[in-house]
Amino acid sequence: MAWFEKRGACQWRVVIARRGYPRQSKTFTTKAEAEAWAKMIESEMARGVWIDRSEAESTTLRELLDRYEREVVPGKRGAVQECSVLATWRDTPLAVRTVATIRGADVAALRDEWLKDYAPATVLRRLAVLSHVFNVARKEWGMESLANPVELVRKPSPNNARTRRIVTASPSTGRSRGRTQDELALVVEASESPMLPALVTLAVETAMRRGEIAALRWEHVDLERCVAHLPETKNGNSRDVPLSPAAVAALVALLPEPPAKRRKVPAVPSELRGRVFAMRPDGITQAFDRAQHRARAVYEAKCTRECLSIDPGFLNDLRFHDLRHEATSRLAAKFQLHELAKITGHRDTRMLLRYYHPDAADLAKRLR
Template identity: 60%
Template sequence: MATIRKRGPYQWEVQIRRKGYPPQNKTFNTKAEADAWAAMTESEMARGVWISRGEAEDTTLEEALDRYENEILPGKKGAEPERSVIRTWRALKLAKRALASIRSTDVAAARDEWLKLYKPATILRRLAVLSHLFSIARKEWGMESLSNPVELVRKPQANNARTRRIAEVEQTTSESSDEADQGRGANEGELERIVATTGSTLLPSIIWLAVETAMRRGEIVDLRWEHVDLKRRVAHLPATKNGSARDVPLSTKAVATLQTLRDKRANRDARVTGRVFSIRSDAVTRAFERAVTRARKLYVDECREAQQRPDERFLTDLRFHDLRHEATSRLASIFPMHELTKITGHKDPRMLMRYYHPRAEDLAKRLG
């Protein structure tokens, strides 16, 4: 039987004691809420379907995020990007609420605010992390009563397919090619300009490896010297995004890049071991973005001095991951599809096609 008593002038306490179940205590602001909760709890106990909601009601989203970061994240390959997502959820007022009180309307409100500023793919990643947190809490943290509010939220349609290729030679719109060759930096492509303007000592080597090997950003920063065989021209990746190890063939330029880095390390250490690059994945992205911004500004200034109109596409809308697209498209002209999947690590050729973006003019040349 439930016992309801008044506590102070504004609160009502409910106590439920039933054989076979742990004692239940809960406080409400009104007697109507206390009666409703007591009736629901006793009914569930009588039907044998009662599940404790105590931990879900006492644990805030912020506390759950902290536990998720400490217990779940270390075992995930995409730990660093997810840590950034966790910080985003933790910064919301919603993080102060108990897990049991979070509804799909709360998640939908956050989604709508983010959609004003970010692309759908970013929102989908944030929703996926929250959804996994609720699943873990329900399955492994003893919060069986929790429902997953993300499951009922309408997901934005991701339209993030990209066909961005790297410009190898700067394009001009108002001058002939002979006149363009006389301009400053006329024979410099986008990557050369980015490398020239970066303040990072590591980014140039990372850029050339990315565009020569089609390795992912995380695979490059996790690369270790003991897995690099410059004589065989192979880099071994023991842990990749899709869970399978693979060997990546190294081009002449990739070998030269790694050899230069190894020679510099050998001058300091007798034995070259450990990570090739001492930098985090997110730091690579930030350094790349800063370098692109500086390179674009310098390019625009040069065009202004030469009284030329800047190409709107040159050094704009360029991301580090586009280097993997570029590398895949270049390698596709050398290797057949079944060999290319071994290099890029794609298990499904359909996924590989998202990274293969041949230029129409190159295809036209093959027609003769």
């Protein structure tokens, strides 16, 4: 049953009371609007399809984002990055609107505005976070009537695939791909971080992710078996990573035992525990980027002194994550696809192929 109350000169309040449902009320500017709303709600209750919209209609996007940050974000691995994305959404005009009024067109307008200044992958990440916020509210916070506006929006296609391989011979002596790692050797030489040589070696020899290397602990390293155990990875699975002789040597060099007392392949002391590298993932990236820029400056100065042409691509546009691409491409020459996936931790072979960038010249040699 619905009844109407006139409240002031320009307001009508409608109240609906029906057995088995919570009392519903809403205020409109005209009685016709109040009657139409009451008729719709009573019809839904009669057909048993009514869903409470009151919370979605009274909760702003900022309030929803705050609750998501308090209850959901702390349990996620990328909590810091996700908080940054949530702060971006709080700064938008949509933050002051109730979530029930946000439509796909509103999100699409923001998407188009962001694409003018940001890469598609950045915009896609922001949309993904907002979509998860709406889904959690709809599935777990009692807002079943809430529609997810992001699902109706066309997603930008990220063009972030990289095929960068390590140049293993300086441009002045010709290009080749072997084991000399000229680019990496110059980066390591230019670095002021004592940890960077071992970090680079592990990355290019094992295909481990930056975060996995930063979280590596001595109690999970078995130098005698040449295995590093990763109890928690990006995709949530644990895995064992085989260590090459170069990777083992890099870890041995970090042991506190004096070199004169070391065996050829010593075991990690049982009392040695904790993280192998006292660096955060972003610190690894910063150290690598600084070393690359210094190495590039040294290379350009050398070319100028010796009157050599400067290769614009040498020691340029090189990222620490490219070492995972390089390692995957090298390991693919030794292992089959299913074995390679176990080493790199890829569950989807399509993603694995994104990291595999063979040299066409090397493939051509197999045809001879």
